[in-house]
Amino acid sequence: MNFINxxxxxxxxxxxxxxxxxxxxxxxxxxxxSFGLLNDKILAVLFxxxxxxxxxxxxxAMHRLGGRVLGFSDYLSTSTKKGxxxxxxxxxxxxxxxxxxxxxxxxxxxxxxxxxxxxxxINAGDGSNQHPTQTLLDLFTIRKLHGKIDTLxxxxxxxxKYGRTVHSLAxxxxxxxxxxxxxxxxxLKMPKHLLEELSAKNIQYIVSDKIExxxxxxxxxxxxxxxxxxFADRNEYEKVKDSYILTKKMLxxxxxxxxxxxxxxxxxxxxxxxxxxxxxxxxxxxxxxVVVRKAIIGLLAGVYK
Amino acid sequence: MNNExxxxxxxxxxxxxxxxxxxSIFKIIRILKLDYSQALVFVGFNLDSKRISKKGLIxxxxxxxxxxxxxxxxxxxxDATINIIKDSKVTEKKKLILPDSFxxxxxxxxxxxxxxxxxVHTKFLVQDKINRIFQCYFCETKIHxxxxxxxxxxKEKT
Ligand SMILES: [Zn+2]
Numbered sequence: 375m376n377f378i379n380x381x382x383x384x385x386x387x388x389x390x391x392x393x394x395x396x397x398x399x400x401x402x403x404x405x406x407x408s409f410g411l412l413n414d415k416i417l418a419v420l421f422x423x424x425x426x427x428x429x430x431x432x433x434x435a436m437h438r439l440g441g442r443v444l445g446f447s448d449y450l451s452t453s454t455k456k457g458x459x460x461x462x463x464x465x466x467x468x469x470x471x472x473x474x475x476x477x478x479x480x481x482x483x484x485x486x487x488x489x490x491x492x493x494x495x496i497n498a499g500d501g502s503n504q505h506p507t508q509t510l511l512d513l514f515t516i517r518k519l520h521g522k523i524d525t526l527x528x529x530x531x532x533x534x535k536y537g538r539t540v541h542s543l544a545x546x547x548x549x550x551x552x553x554x555x556x557x558x559x560x561x562l563k564m565p566k567h568l569l570e571e572l573s574a575k576n577i578q579y580i581v582s583d584k585i586e587x588x589x590x591x592x593x594x595x596x597x598x599x600x601x602x603x604x605f606a607d608r609n610e611y612e613k614v615k616d617s618y619i620l621t622k623k624m625l626x627x628x629x630x631x632x633x634x635x636x637x638x639x640x641x642x643x644x645x646x647x648x649x650x651x652x653x654x655x656x657x658x659x660x661x662x663x664v665v666v667r668k669a670i671i672g673l674l675a676g677v678y679k
Numbered sequence: 680m681n682n683e684x685x686x687x688x689x690x691x692x693x694x695x696x697x698x699x700x701x702x703s704i705f706k707i708i709r710i711l712k713l714d715y716s717q718a719l720v721f722v723g724f725n726l727d728s729k730r731i732s733k734k735g736l737i738x739x740x741x742x743x744x745x746x747x748x749x750x751x752x753x754x755x756x757x758d759a760t761i762n763i764i765k766d767s768k769v770t771e772k773k774k775l776i777l778p779d780s781f782x783x784x785x786x787x788x789x790x791x792x793x794x795x796x797x798x799v800h801t802k803f804l805v806q807d808k809i810n811r812i813f814q815c816y817f818c819e820t821k822i823h824x825x826x827x828x829x830x831x832x833x834k835e836k837t
Contacts, residue, residue, distance in 0.1 A: 384819065459797055482793040482817025501791050503818050567821060 377673035381488040382496045385506045385542045390549035397514050399678050400662075400669035408668065411677045412441035418471035419445035420463070421498070423479040427638060427660070428498050428508075432475050435667035439677075444470060464490040473674055476500075494674045502538050508637060509542040511666040515659040516594055519633045523547070527591050529555035531618050532598035532643060534564040539637045540598055541568055548572055554579040555588050559614035562604065585618055590627040595620070597636045597643050621645045625653060635659050681727040683736065688721045690740040695762040695769075696752065698728065699735035703756040706829050707737060710751050710784070711744075718742050731758065738764075750778040754785070755829060757811070780804045780816070786828045792818040801830070 375395045381387075388396075417436040421429055424447060433443045460483055467474055468491040476487050477498040484497035484504070499505040517523050528547065530540050534556050544554060545568070554572065556564040560583060572579055582588065589595075597620060605611035619642060620634060633655040636644060640656070648654050672678035696707060701724055707713075713720050719740035728734035743763065744752070752759055753775035761773040783800040794801045794817055802816035811824040 386819075460793070461797075461799070478793075479791075480793040480796055480818075481789055481791050481820070482787075482815065485817045486793050486797070486799060500793075501818070 378676040379492070379494045380674060381484075381494055382506050382670060382674070383484045383488055384497070384504045385509045385546050388506075393510065393513065393546065393549065396510055396666070396669055396673065397517060399673060400514055400666045401518075403669060403672070403678065404665050408439050408672070410440040411672065412436070412439040412675055415439075415441040415473070415675055416471045417441055417443050417445075417671065418467050418474045419443055419447070419498075420467065420474065421445065421447040421477045422483070423477055423499070424448065425477055425499060428477060428505075431660070431663040432496075432498065432507075432667055432671075434664050435671055438664065439668055439671060441671075445475075460486055461490045464495075468493045473671060496670065496674070499538075502536060504542060505538055506542065507663075507667055507670060508539050509546050510670070511659065511663045512539070512543045512596070512635065512637075513546055514666050515635060515655065515662050516633075518662065519655055519658075520593060520631070524551045526550075526593040527553045527555070528594040528596065529557060529585075529588055529592045530564075530596045530598070531557045531585055531620075533562045533600050533604060534558040534598070535562040536601075536604055537598045540564070540596065543596065544568065544572065548575040548577050552577065553591075555592065556581045557583065557585045557588065557618070559583055559600075559610075559617070561610060561614075562600065586624065589625060589632075590629065592632055593629065595632060595634045597634060597640070599639075599641055599643055616642075619643055619645060620648060622647050622651070625651075628653065683723065683726045687723045687726070687736065687738065689767060690719065690721070690738050690764055691767050693718075693738065693740040693742055693764050694744055695764060696737045696739075696756075697734065697760045697762060698730055699737065699756050699759045700731065701725065701733065701735050703759070704735040704737065706755045707752060707759075710755070710829065711739075711748065713737070713739065716742075747778075749773060749775060750781060751784055753777045754781065755827065777805050777808045777811070784830060785813075785822075786830055787815045787818060787820060788822050788826050788828070789815065789818050789820040792820065794818075 419429055419432055429447055436443050464487045473494050475496045475498050476484055478500050481501035481503040484500040488495040497504055497506055520526055534540050600615055602611050632653050634653045636656040638656060638660055721738040723736045725733045726736055762769045763771040782802045787794050787801055803813040804816055806812045806814045813822045
């Protein structure tokens with residue numbers, strides 16, 4: 375499978391085989407030394423919107439491959455403020471780097487960047503649209519923790535309406551034989567068109583606003599943050615904000631193998647008392663972000679095959 | 680005599696776009712830039728029709744539309760029919776077929792889409808030709824038939 379110079383813009387650009395190949399590559403290199411592999415390569419990391427976690431994860435991945443990193447993490451300090459178009463910014467940066475990672479506050483920015491250059495572009499989040507490396511690391515984490523993806527019961531809880539990570543992960547999981555549960559307040563339900571796409575691929579799912587009754591069935595619970603700004607009515611927010619906080623008590627009937635994931639940062643949706651339990655997998659998930667991004671960068675650069 | 684024969688002029692060479700719903704007539708005038716054209720143009724509203732209750736029609740003398748233009752008409756007036764006129768006779772009837780993708784013709788409905796913020800052409804992939812569902816190439820927003828908003832001025836390609 376050839377990934378050299380490919381763009382990584384949207385999870386929907388990748389077939390099931392390609393997704394598995396990326397996961398397999400990450401698995402293969404996980405405990406292998408990689409220093410110096412990319413010592414003549416430069417990764418540009420262009421963050422038009424701050425996201426410290428994602429940026430550090432990409433930079434760590436590139437450093438571990440022995441490559442160099444340049445870029446910016448503050449939109450205010452770039453010339454875009456002075457009116458330079460994204461197209462022109464990319465045309466400039468392509469002279470300085472071999473692979474370009476972009477995070478942008480506008481939907482579609484990564485695709486535009488990819489069209490502006492022959493150099494491979496990795497989308498590290500474009501507005502509320504896509505964040506494919508997050509989806510790949512989520513899949514990697516699930517497979518790593520359970521040894522498989524097929525036949526798992528996977529629940530999503532929190533803001534399922536605006537949650538980009540949830541939408542992409544659900545779409546990627548539709549390549550597999552899984553049972554999905556979408557648990558959220560009425561106002562933050564999974565968008566109808568995404569549910570229709572799951573139905574079209576014969577994925578079984580349940581939509582509910584109650585979490586307790588589904589806990590015993592789950593192998594994975596993917597939690598996301600409920601943000602106050604998503605609510606027009608403050609009372610509505612107050613009513614639902616604490617209803618999905620995961621606690622030890624709530625997990626009383628959970629399978630011992632249940633794993634809780636979260637794209638981080640969390641606020642209060644997962645009680646800290648769970649951090650030391652075997653359910654907590656969110657920090658491990660963040661760790662796997664580096665190896666998955668190493669795999670992706672290495673595949674695009676052609677050092678992993 | 681039906682009201683079309685009575686009121687609309689004849690052309691010797693050119694194109695007749697027939698069976699247009701009233702609300703699509705001005706859209707077609709815009710995308711064909713007929714308001715800037717030197718050609719002889721007849722436009723009719725509310726003409727008698729067997730196929731649709733009241734039809735609109737545009738006749739353009741001396742102008743023959745290319746496939747790209749026809750696919751634009753397919754986008755905004757899928758029921759329209761195209762007749763090619765030579766020596767005052769219909770010599771060819773063309774079918775309107777939606778293209779697989781098109782550029783710079785309509786707006787993306789997503790306010791936060793980069794095409795609404797930067798000076799770039801919009802581009803759409805036709806996802807479902809029957810139900811007429813389009814997907815923004817950039818932000819992946821799905822746009823349904825009833826949400827189509829045509830861009831009047833087609834930006835010059837940079
Ligand atoms: Zn768009």
